[in-house]
Amino acid sequence: MRAPAGRIAELADQCVQCGLCLPVCPTYALDRNEAESPRGRIAIAAALARGLADPTAGLREHLDHCLGCLNCEKACPANVQYGELLIETRALLGPAPQSPRQLLNLIKRPVLMRALRQIGGWLALSRWKGWLARRRPATSSWRAALLLMPTEAPAARARAGGKNHGQPRVALFPGCVASIDDAEAQQAAITLMQAAGFQVSLLPAFCCGAMDLHGGAAELAEQAAQRVRQAWGTSGATQLVSVTPGCLGTLLRALPGVTVVDPVELLATHVNALAFHPLAQRIALHLPCTQINVARSDNALLQLLRRVPELEVMPLPRPPYCCGAAGSHLLEFPERAAELRDATLRQVTTLDPQQLLSSNIGCRLHLAAGIDAQGLHWPTRHPLTLLAQQLIHAS
Structure with a gap:
């Protein structure tokens, strides 16, 4: 419509x-x-x-x-x-004529994407994706997609095992790309929320409709919203979370009146139930625009990370205000996206970190591609993955 x-x-x-x-x-x-x-x-x-x-x-x-x-x-x-x-x-x-519709339709299908990623692993695509990408023009969406592809095999899909009967019931929305390339972070969120006393279930993996909504495909976005409402209606949960801040605005739009939050918000309210092993590292923290302006969970995330003893947390200075990923923008306008990303990485360089954390999977893949292109050596992770790694499990 x-x-x-x-x-x-x-x-x-x-x-x-x-x-x-x-x-x-x-x-x-x-x-x-x-x-x-x-x-x-x-x-x-x-x-x-x-x-x-x-x-x-x-x-x-x-x-x-x-x-x-x-x-x-x-x-x-x-x-x-x-x-x-x-x-x-x-x-x-309506959708822009130059929009890479075939590529975007592929990205929105996590089952197909996971299968293709596994085939790419068997073919050792990570070894020659750079060569293949260079055969495409700098403006090519397919070139950008190849360079964004992680070198490691996708993690197994997150599972919500265990029960905390009588505790608040939370459903986790996996999304599309995040269900594959942020499965580790989703498992970390489940581990942390259960440790904090929440009962967690997992919704099916599918696209929330964000790319369609922001790309002018209103009818497809509404179809995705209906699917979100159906999945939520059968979840039996009282709150919905996503480890991807980029999905939150679309989920909120699809579910008016439902509590839809970044899991770090819930964890921050139960922070006294969590304890962490020390980690003597210096980390740079990239705060995605959606985490600051939509989820508004940046302060909660900083509060959690600063609970890890000996961890030095350094948020990136602002400006720059955006890394350039912005949903499908990094595929539609790869040269512009790269300019914005390089400005962000220059700020990271000034902090001299041992690793770079970012909550949004699109931002993290985009930054990782720039790190690789510049021959840098910062591992990139979701903050929840680090927190779950350092969590002291109750005996």
């Missing part, structure tokens, strides 16, 4: 054009172009909605370049619902 133009105009009219969003916008910093700022995109959306401009390829490209990081919402004194305006404008326009 296409978004009503009147709603877009109404959202755009909330903007007072003050420009306070410009200094926190990653794409404005990249281009220094008003059309690549939130203020400029709001003006474009309003013109399109009112029929004052045609949706030419050049005009809609400015909207497609937006990362949806929502730093602008945090800085806005008029409380403009920029994220909602962006979603509705993209729904009005």
